[in-house]
Amino acid sequence: MLLESTRVLKENLESSYKENFLCDTKLKTKIRAFPAHFILGARSPVLKAMFTNEMRGKNSEYVNIDYLDDDTVRRMLLYIYTATLQDLHWDSACNLYTASNKYEILSLKNECSSFLKNECSSFLKNNLSEDNACDLLILADMHQDEDLKSAVQDYTLNHRGIFNTAAWKNCIKVNAQLSAELLYLLVKD
Numbered sequence: 001m002l003l004e005s006t007r008v009l010k011e012n013l014e015s016s017y018k019e020n021f022l023c024d025t026k027l028k029t030k031i032r033a034f035p036a037h038f039i040l041g042a043r044s045p046v047l048k049a050m051f052t053n054e055m056r057g058k059n060s061e062y063v064n065i066d067y068l069d070d071d072t073v074r075r076m077l078l079y080i081y082t083a084t085l086q087d088l089h090w091d092s093a094c095n096l097y098t099a100s101n102k103y104e105i106l107s108l109k110n111e112c113s114s115f116l117k118n119e120c121s122s123f124l125k126n127n128l129s130e131d132n133a134c135d136l137l138i139l140a141d142m143h144q145d146e147d148l149k150s151a152v153q154d155y156t157l158n159h160r161g162i163f164n165t166a167a168w169k170n171c172i173k174v175n176a177q178l179s180a181e182l183l184y185l186l187v188k189d
Contacts, residue, residue, distance in 0.1 A: 010082055013039075017081040025051060026062035027077070032070050033062055034077060043080045046103040072099050079108050088115055090132070094139060101143045113148050130162045134171040141178050153182055160186075 016022065016037065023035035041048030050063050065073065072095040079085055079096070085108075088096075093115045100108035116136065133156050140149035156162050163186075172179045 013081045014078075017077060027073055028062040028064050028066065029068055029070050029073055030066045032073075034073055036077060040077075040080050044103045044105050068099055069095065072096060076100070076103070076105070076108065079111075080105065083107070085111055085115075088112075094136070097139065097143065109143075109145075113145055116148055116151075130159060130165050131167050133159070133162050134165075134167040137178065137182070138171065138175055141175065153185060156182060157186060 020035040022037070024038050025036050025040075026033040027036050028034075038051050041051050047063075068076075071092060075085070075088075075092060075096055076099050085096075093112050097109060097112035097116065100106070100112060133152055137149065137152045137156065140146075140152055162168055168179075
C-alpha cells in the first residue's frame, strides 16, 4: 500500500510539474522561465530560503538563477519533483552535481556523484580521459567530495599520461595545492 501511495504521489507531482498546474513561482535562467511550485523548498533548503526571504524581490514572481543553463534547471526540477534522473551524460552529471551542491539537494548530489564514480569501471574507459580527469578532480575538490576525489586520483595515478597534458598544466595553474597533493600521492607509491 505504501509503495502504491508513493508511486501515485510521484506521478501526481510529475504531472503538476509537466502540466504547469497551479504554479506559484518561476525559476528564471538567461533564456527561459521555468514554472514551478513553492513545494520545491521541501527538497532544497536553499530554494526554501529563496522563496521565503529577500533573495527574491518583494514583487517578483520569479527567482533568478541565470548562472545555470536551461538543461541543468530542467533536469534539476525533474529530479526534485520525481527523484529520477533521465539520460544522464558526463556534462549533465557534472552540471547537476554543481547545482545540487549549490541548492543543497543532497540526494541529487549523491546520485550525480555515484554516477560519476560508479560508472568509473566502464564509464572511465569510455568517457573519463586524460583531458577531463583534471576537471573532475577540481570539481570534486571544490565540492569537498572526498569519495569522488579519491576515485579520480586513483584513475589519474593509473593513467600517468595525464601529467603530460595541457589539462594538467592548467590544473597546476588553477589549483596548485590540489596538484601538489596528487603529485605527493604519485611519489608516495
